[in-house]
Amino acid sequence: MTSIVEKNTARPVTPHGILVEQLQKTLALAESENTPEQVVTALRQAYQLAAGLDPYISDYTTPESEALAALVEKTSSEDWTRRFSDGETVRQLEQEMLSGHVEGQTLKMFVHMTKAKNVLEVGMFTGYSALAMAEALPNDGRVVACEVDPYVASFAQNCFQNSPHGHKITVEVAPALETLQKLAAAGESFDLIFIDADKKEYVQYFQIILDHNLLASDGIICVDNTLMQGQVYLPPEQRTANGEAITFFNRVVADDSRVEQVLLPLRDGLTIIRRL
Numbered sequence: 001m002t003s004i005v006e007k008n009t010a011r012p013v014t015p016h017g018i019l020v021e022q023l024q025k026t027l028a029l030a031e032s033e034n035t036p037e038q039v040v041t042a043l044r045q046a047y048q049l050a051a052g053l054d055p056y057i058s059d060y061t062t063p064e065s066e067a068l069a070a071l072v073e074k075t076s077s078e079d080w081t082r083r084f085s086d087g088e089t090v091r092q093l094e095q096e097m098l099s100g101h102v103e104g105q106t107l108k109m110f111v112h113m114t115k116a117k118n119v120l121e122v123g124m125f126t127g128y129s130a131l132a133m134a135e136a137l138p139n140d141g142r143v144v145a146c147e148v149d150p151y152v153a154s155f156a157q158n159c160f161q162n163s164p165h166g167h168k169i170t171v172e173v174a175p176a177l178e179t180l181q182k183l184a185a186a187g188e189s190f191d192l193i194f195i196d197a198d199k200k201e202y203v204q205y206f207q208i209i210l211d212h213n214l215l216a217s218d219g220i221i222c223v224d225n226t227l228m229q230g231q232v233y234l235p236p237e238q239r240t241a242n243g244e245a246i247t248f249f250n251r252v253v254a255d256d257s258r259v260e261q262v263l264l265p266l267r268d269g270l271t272i273i274r275r276l
């Protein structure tokens, strides 16, 4: 049985979001202490400059579709901790996993710009990025989305039914490495691949994709969370296991002479990779 809780507020999970929160706390501290007015004013200006950025970017980006907005609403109303403790999900999921408006619109733009017809997503969650990319595909285009968790896979499929683009998405419920091997064995190739599943497996996804030609010759790979909340450039002792994994992944890509790449400071970092 699905129990619905009130909509929760997402916590900051990007370097910029975390910076805004830190500045807000520091400003509050400075205002409550005997801090020189000059310092308080400088901090307030820094906070305003940082806090206004994400809302401004969102305001001036094409709004998401009704189906995507409904998917966000449904995702943030779900009690993911309860779903896990009840054994309905195989891992602890959280609403913060959802990429959201600006990143979704960026992926949609990439699909348009590359005229992609075949898209592969590695890590679907409730389906936000899969549906955003599907919206940009022609009617006979397709997204193959890998998701290991059966509960969230069926949650996403229910959301897809509310969109005229949902029929373009096929969900593969299995560990992504197995699905990638299966697709490679079937000789499949994709114009755009979005990697967003288990951070500790990113290097393996990348190697399988390149070694088995899962990427079409002019295709691009987009990789999410390549800044990992700033952990990749903060002192190593502040890194979590995921931070360590992404730091290693970024090095592997930078050292691979088969590709060129750019790390965009979008949300939690989005690396775009193409084969040379």
Ligand SMILES: C[S@@+](CC[C@H](N)C(=O)[O-])C[C@H]1O[C@@H](n2cnc3c(N)ncnc32)[C@H](O)[C@@H]1O
Binding pocket: 091, 093, 097, 098, 099, 100, 122, 123, 124, 125, 126, 127, 128, 129, 130, 146, 147, 148, 149, 152, 174, 175, 176, 177, 196, 197, 198, 201
């Ligand atoms: C960050 S979320 C994906 C968010 C989604 N791309 C979006 O933009 O809304 C990562 C998802 O990958 C799934 N996942 C983690 N490890 C996986 C694996 N080994 N194989 C397939 N899916 C996996 C998780 O269950 C989770 O739903």
